Amino acid sequence: xxxxxxxxxxxxxxxxxxxxxxxxxxxxxxxxxxxxxxxxxxxxxxxxxxxxxxxxxxxxxxxxxxxxxxxxxxxxxxxxxxxxxxxxxxxxxxxxxxxxxxxxxxxxxxxxxx
Numbered sequence: 001x002x003x004x005x006x007x008x009x010x011x012x013x014x015x016x017x018x019x020x021x022x023x024x025x026x027x028x029x030x031x032x033x034x035x036x037x038x039x040x041x042x043x044x045x046x047x048x049x050x051x052x053x054x055x056x057x058x059x060x061x062x063x064x065x066x067x068x069x070x071x072x073x074x075x076x077x078x079x080x081x082x083x084x085x086x087x088x089x090x091x092x093x094x095x096x097x098x099x100x101x102x103x104x105x106x107x108x109x110x111x112x113x114x
Contacts, residue, residue, distance in 0.1 A: 007057035010066070014050040018043045021077065031084050033093050038080030042073050 021039045024031040049066045056062055083089055 003057040003063075007054045007063075011050050011054045014046055018047060024081075031081060032090070033084075034089050035080045035084035038083070039077060042076055042080075045069065046073055 021043060022036065025036045025039075046069065049062075049069055053059070053062045053066050
């Protein structure tokens with residue numbers, strides 16, 4: 001298999017993998033907002049690197065960079081799961097959600113409606 005075909009498969013598998021990482025948030029509801037934020041950032045970088053490789057499939061440096069990132073990606077995504085499952089994270093996200101809801105309610109109730 002050639003470089004172009006390999007880069008195309010990497011691109012397709014990346015596009016398949018990214019939504020799968022979010023199934024832990026919805027519909028499974030196993031992970032929360034912290035994990036979702038970390039996954040969004042990491043997946044954005046992964047998609048970018050895979051896209052760059054797709055544009056220049058013969059560049060071994062890009063391929064090596066994507067491979068190294070994939071190892072880091074798995075480690076950081078797993079760390080995101082661990083961080084999201086901590087009790088302090090649940091308390092912090094509940095506090096932030098409550099504060100945002102209260103502030104949004106106040107702003108909406110004070111909007112001049114004509």
